[in-house]
Amino acid sequence: MSGHDLKTASPLQHHFANFKQQYEAVSLAMWSFLITEILFFGGVFLAYAIYREMYTQAFAAGSHHLSIFLGCLNTAVLISSSFTMVLAVHSARIGKKNLTSLYLFLTLLLGCVFLGVKAIEYHDKFINHLVPNDTFHFHGFEGPGIRIFYSLYFTLTGLHALHMVIGAVILVIILIQNMRGHYTSEYNNPIDMFGLYWHFVDIVWIFLFPLLYLIGRHA
Amino acid sequence: MSHDSSAHHGGIGIYLIIFSALLVLTAVTVFAAFVDFGSFNTVIAMTIAIIKAVLVMLFFMHLKESPGITKLFVAGAFVCLAVMIGMTMNDFATRTWGSKVEADSWIKRTPHQYIETTQSKTPSQKYHA
Numbered sequence A: 001m002s003g004h005d006l007k008t009a010s011p012l013q014h015h016f017a018n019f020k021q022q023y024e025a026v027s028l029a030m031w032s033f034l035i036t037e038i039l040f041f042g043g044v045f046l047a048y049a050i051y052r053e054m055y056t057q058a059f060a061a062g063s064h065h066l067s068i069f070l071g072c073l074n075t076a077v078l079i080s081s082s083f084t085m086v087l088a089v090h091s092a093r094i095g096k097k098n099l100t101s102l103y104l105f106l107t108l109l110l111g112c113v114f115l116g117v118k119a120i121e122y123h124d125k126f127i128n129h130l131v132p133n134d135t136f137h138f139h140g141f142e143g144p145g146i147r148i149f150y151s152l153y154f155t156l157t158g159l160h161a162l163h164m165v166i167g168a169v170i171l172v173i174i175l176i177q178n179m180r181g182h183y184t185s186e187y188n189n190p191i192d193m194f195g196l197y198w199h200f201v202d203i204v205w206i207f208l209f210p211l212l213y214l215i216g217r218h219a
Numbered sequence B: 001m002s003h004d005s006s007a008h009h010g011g012i013g014i015y016l017i018i019f020s021a022l023l024v025l026t027a028v029t030v031f032a033a034f035v036d037f038g039s040f041n042t043v044i045a046m047t048i049a050i051i052k053a054v055l056v057m058l059f060f061m062h063l064k065e066s067p068g069i070t071k072l073f074v075a076g077a078f079v080c081l082a083v084m085i086g087m088t089m090n091d092f093a094t095r096t097w098g099s100k101v102e103a104d105s106w107i108k109r110t111p112h113q114y115i116e117t118t119q120s121k122t123p124s125q126k127y128h129a
Helices: A003-008 A019-054 A056-065 A068-093 A097-127 A146-179 A187-213 B003-009 B012-033 B040-060 B068-096 B109-120 B121-129
Strands: none
Touching: A019 A056, A019 A146, A019 A187, A019 B068, A056 A146, A068 A097, A068 A187, A068 B012, A068 B040, A097 A146, A097 A187, A146 A187, A187 B012, A187 B040, B012 B040
16 A cells, blocks of 8 residues: 555554554454464364373374474474564564564565475375375274374364464565555554464464374383 | 663563573473383473463563453463363363272273274273173
């Protein structure tokens, strides 16, 4: 949008006294959304906890097939993307538009690297018959638990990856809007709120990584 | 960098410290997974994950400098999550307490024994055996 539009339509909504109040209201709303997300993922984590209690050995055997190197790499990539995201929010708050664009771009790049590594991992599961469908077959462990482990693996990482894809799309939009000069040091709520979402997705992975990749490694 | 915003919203320094802490904790959790702590392996892994999550929320998500109402919302969410997981697992772990067939309960069996029974009995027979 042009500068003319920005002058006529103030980013401060008329029902808020000032930018600080608007920021606090928007941020509380974003947290409310994230709370529904926490409980949504919590349900799948609970299913994981129960089945892992029932099939402890099967879960350990299934976990051993996952690449600990790729898991570690993706954890580092995602933590780095959270770091560049918080720097983007910081730069936006002090009004450094170009620096914000750079950090948003780096965040997007790291997010794509994460999804690329995830695609490599999924490809490995597909060619090794580890997708829980008719051709599912796991070498070295028999029983129903191993299939449940891979079902939960695909549910948890799939939901997480879906959040990453949605996040990447929103990130592209925010990056374009920032380059067009939509955000100032006064008003940058969309960048800030997207940051909350991105960090939430990072937190989900922080729990997924040890629960899926690191079971029974000492045995 | 304006003095006010760096004081109010945390500076690059603190973000760098948290970023390093998160990477170090990731390394710690991987190394801890290869050491045998018995049943404490899961406890250690989850404790480290919770520490990482709290660091991300307090500093990257700026919860530390958020208003009290936001902190209350988030705390409430985790109480609900704890009730959901805690109560369910509590039920799951104590379901066979006081039962005469405790020795036969599926929760006490190894997965191999469990698989044998699931192949020979229907789920309802298993619970009421």
